[in-house]
Amino acid sequence: MTAQIIDGKRIASELRARVAGEVTRVKRDHELTPGLAVVLVGHDPASQVYVRSKHKQSQEAGMASFEHVLPENVAEADLLALVTRLNRDPLVHGILVQLPLPKTINTEAVINAIDPAKDVDGLHPSNAGRLAGGFAALSPCTPLGCIILSKSVHASLEGMNAIVIGRSNLVGRPLVQLLLNENATVTIAHSRSRDLKHLSARADLVYAAVGRREMVRADWIKPGATVIDVGINRLSSADGKTRLVGDVAFAEVAAVAGAITPVPGGVGQMTVACLLVNTLRAACAIAGLPKPGV
């Protein structure tokens, strides 16, 4: 194996420590306690794990954490009423509705109901539009994490050829905008793109976010390229245990790439750390304070 393994766990832990330092400062100097509200609908086991982790990590960073768990069959009107209450609550600076939502609920209507100033997921059309326009915006957490991990390898992404494989609103599309803001040259590809392998093999930076396990193979990668794997695919083994694999065939790609993120221990680790960054930034902006130093 030749590639440098990008340690998402360490980088996320350092970021959380910096957020905690800034939270201590705004509490002390401005009597401001950033508050994060997370809404979980239903009992999807993976979502429960992620929500628990958001609660624990925001508390460890010194923030106020508010958790709202609603039943799977909650009426959309009741969920919207909760979002409206959180929009008005002065102790809440960040609102996140855990996705996916049950099929009976219109996800777009729920996201649109969140006050853009508190939209720490960066999914409201106002934030997505601002990001696309190159204006200051709250940006989705996983793409922010991808940029931080990329910059742990390359001080600047300027002029690099990047390919983003996947075009979801949560990852692919905002990641393209963040890469453009870094002055990278970006190709956006997806499952229906022709000749994905050759498009990918030209790139200095490969972001795999398609949700198809181990789809990116060694012959898709230019020697020395940096590979950021956003995929989290759960595989059940014969002994009943589950194992996580990414969208990249890790072992064979690591033999060709210059740097690569593991799954687990890569991008996933950054998602919650970046949520804390967004909550701190939202709290400072709502309180009329300058942008924090993280």
Ligand SMILES: Nc1nc2c(c(=O)[nH]1)N[C@@H](CN(C=O)c1ccc(C(=O)N[C@@H](CCC(=O)O)C(=O)O)cc1)CN2
């Ligand atoms: N409203 C949102 N919903 C979802 C988001 C999101 O950003 N906003 N992202 C994902 C889930 N997610 C956070 O919500 C998330 C995914 C992965 C991890 C993580 O720490 N992964 C670990 C492995 C953890 C495991 O064993 O499952 C890793 O990769 O090392 C944290 C958060 C979908 N929903």
